[in-house]
Amino acid sequence: MSPRRRRHALPLAQLVEQATCVAEQVRAELHSVHADPDERWHVRLHHDADVDVWLISWTEEQGTQLHGHGGSSGAFTVVAGELDELVWDPGARELEESTRTRGDVVAFGPGYVHDVRNTREATAVSVHVYSPPLERMDFFDVERGPDGSDRLVRLAHVWSDDPEIAAPESVRGPAAGRVAS
Numbered sequence: 001m002s003p004r005r006r007r008h009a010l011p012l013a014q015l016v017e018q019a020t021c022v023a024e025q026v027r028a029e030l031h032s033v034h035a036d037p038d039e040r041w042h043v044r045l046h047h048d049a050d051v052d053v054w055l056i057s058w059t060e061e062q063g064t065q066l067h068g069h070g071g072s073s074g075a076f077t078v079v080a081g082e083l084d085e086l087v088w089d090p091g092a093r094e095l096e097e098s099t100r101t102r103g104d105v106v107a108f109g110p111g112y113v114h115d116v117r118n119t120r121e122a123t124a125v126s127v128h129v130y131s132p133p134l135e136r137m138d139f140f141d142v143e144r145g146p147d148g149s150d151r152l153v154r155l156a157h158v159w160s161d162d163p164e165i166a167a168p169e170s171v172r173g174p175a176a177g178r179v180a181s
């Protein structure tokens, strides 16, 4: 009987390198990219015991909700277009918003909680790398605590290897801090 393989994350630098390399392949049209305004299009390009790699397209107003990656580390990079990202800052106890543009790479550890959305007309394309491969997605909201400061509240989790899995319907909705247009 072989011992069960221990799950571990590859170094972040390696995840960044892999995301960047695959993004270059996408720009070189080595992978097909589709856009679906009804449902965010995504495909897994690679999977092994240590890492999985996804290619995702985002039409206007397609986005996630505030989520974590079940303990996986990761990296993502924008191949084309622009993405707005809200990131929970546990020190400041607030969501910080950034715009990620073509070529930007974001690397993150297992505690990372974020929300990603395309608010522009042009379809955005991104490459996402997770290590160890995703097993669970966690969904969060931000609530005002009794001491007056904001806190992160986990609403639900879903066991899945799909980074685009939807949150349970009971907790689905716009991310906290997102201004409705």
Ligand SMILES: [Fe+2]
Pocket: 067, 068, 069, 114, 163
């Ligand atoms: Fe994510």
